[in-house]
Amino acid sequence: VEKTADVIVIGGGGAGLAAAVSAHQNGAKVIVVEKMSRLGGNTMISGSAYNAADSSRQSALTMTALEKQTVENIIAGTYEDALVKTWQETLKKEWTEYLASGKTTLFDSPSLHKLQTYLGGDKKGTPELIDVFADNAYPAIEWLESLGMEFKDYVFTVLGGLWNRAHKPEKPLGTGFMETYENYLEKNKADIEVILDTTAKEFIVKDGAVVGVACEGKNGKVTLNATKGVVLATGGFGANVEMRNEYNTVLWPDLTNVKTTNHTGATGDGIVMAEAVDAKLMGMEYIQLLPMGDPVTGSLSGNIEQGVQNRIFVNKEGVRFVDEGARRDTMTKALMEQTDAYMWVIVDKNSYPTGDTKNNFNETIDDLVAAGRAFKADTLEDLAKQIGVDPVAFVKSVEDFNKAVDGAAKDEFGRTLFDKKIDTAPFYAGARVPTVHHTMGGVSINANAQVIDANGNVIKGLYAAGEVTGGLHGTNRLGGNALADINVFGRIAGKNAATMK
Ligand code: ADP
Structure with a gap:
């Protein structure tokens, strides 16, 4: 199969679809190619802050x-x-x-x-x-x-x-973003084609410019030609253990057995493809872990925190160990030093006014408790007993935290983000472990989302956006910056692929 459009977008997560919408708004006919059997990528399963x-x-x-x-x-x-x-x-x-x-x-x-x-x-x-x-x-x-x-x-x-x-x-997880792009795609389907179950394999290069991409579909080869530009938006490599191990040389101990929040398609394909056309890679050694993985699956689901201000973390001894408002790397490193690298997130009624209040992953607290994924108690002592931590140490941890909320004492970990005390029943606890979440490194781009080669020159015809790119986040991405990243740079990449010479 061979097809041609003005702009080819590789990857149907948030960055790719933002680019597809933007390219179309700027007059382009677009093809989006996605290797999985549905759109969404990590964007769909993110907390979407x-x-x-x-x-x-x-x-x-x-x-x-x-x-x-x-x-x-x-x-x-x-x-x-x-x-x-x-x-x-x-x-x-x-x-x-x-x-x-x-x-x-x-x-x-x-x-x-x-x-x-x-x-x-x-x-x-x-x-x-x-x-x-x-x-x-x-x-x-x-x-x-x-x-x-x-x-x-x-x-x-x-x-x-x-x-x-x-x-x-308003809508849970990444569905608000995905439905928004997909509604646009549906309305403009005369100009935007989505091809699923088809994996991009390598760029087609002519006279030094990227002019298309060779893909592998269920029924064989699919060649996609771009008359204007190609946008690479294939996401990161958090689900590719081999690639993680290859680049994880700076921040973390061996991550072979650490689970991930990522979807299975986050295998870094686009980074390898871009490298083959001499794209410069940046920050590949910076892999982001969260202290917020489900102990069984590594996913973010079951996370009972609602926001930073109103929850604390305690270890298996029932004791706090870090500023819970700190950077993600700081918190995860501290967690790795605790017994079994295991912690409990503690919240109270302020976070869940009612049993059917949902967490950021569309789960109600009642359902999490019923499933044994969260624990609920009327007193802090009882909660400590249920989760098997020392009640005396645990109650003291919460009381000390409450003094810091009041401003009566300085927080022992230098925490600066507070709102309410943890003092209103019911109290809740949920277990969490370190999990691989995001790969900060990737393909180097300029402010126009054009891909840069090893000599610092623009690779003509090639644009990139989202987690496949490196450079924006440095060693550690701030929580909430990825959704902004994919929309800002997806939008720029789509527009420029459609309009730049
Ligand atoms: P971002 O947040 O940067 O948009 P996502 O993980 O949300 O990243 O989306 C990336 C998308 O790219 C995923 O849907 C993934 O399946 C897709 N993808 C990854 N590699 C390929 C490939 N080789 N060909 C086509 N699609 C790919």
């Missing part, structure tokens, strides 16, 4: 003294990169204005988001990408809303997100 500074949704939140300190520390930092220094200057100016205004609502801005993303990745992220990313995160929400997507009218702080700017779709 989406970071963007948003003064309207954030106006319901008040700023704490500890949050003010965080902003001041970031402003006082030392930065070498010229672009990063401009963020620092902008933030300083915005902060001065904020203080002068006498406002009490939570402060946020793209420049704070940029600096937190940069610092959260140990200054290894590419400033040019972070710049475009944070400036376009909120506009991409408006773009999604223009396509019919609905977000809740509040924001929250997602695990490892560091700030209260995560937007939550």
